[in-house]
Amino acid sequence: MFNDIGALEIVALVVLAVLIFGPDKLPKVIQDVSRTIRKIREFSDSAKADIRQELGPEFKDFEFDDLNPKKFIRKQLDNDELGLKEIRNGFDLKKEMNEVADAVHGRDSDSDSTSSAPSGSAASSSGARVDMQKKPANPASVDRPPFDADAT
Known part of the structure; x- marks a missing residue:
């Protein structure tokens, strides 16, 4: 239940408990808390037993x-x-x-990364980023999709 609590946290909790409840009332508080935890466990165990009894023998290997x-x-x-x-x-x-x-x-996803891009393309085989600000040298040679004014 408390797998991730270290020694420093336990010491801090003990010091905090002594400061809050005082050294006189601390043993009684610990007894009350342990009694409450014991009653909760008993209630939980009895509830589990009742559920197992109500489920019947076909659920005998059922684990909560x-x-x-x-x-x-x-x-x-x-x-x-x-x-x-x-x-x-x-x-x-x-x-x-x-x-x-x-x-x-x-x-091309089928070929190796060394031959994935043509030598003249903007994306080189080393996986460099494409410079979107740089204009192509010859704008007539670039095939652009048609401009759709309604899409922008």
């Missing part, structure tokens, strides 16, 4: 920890009845993202 979404997903991935490991291993996110980036930049 399985209701935690992270544990539920891990348990389902370990079972692998649906072949999820094969699907997960077959999907390479880096490769997919590189293909999308190549498509956006107009590069």
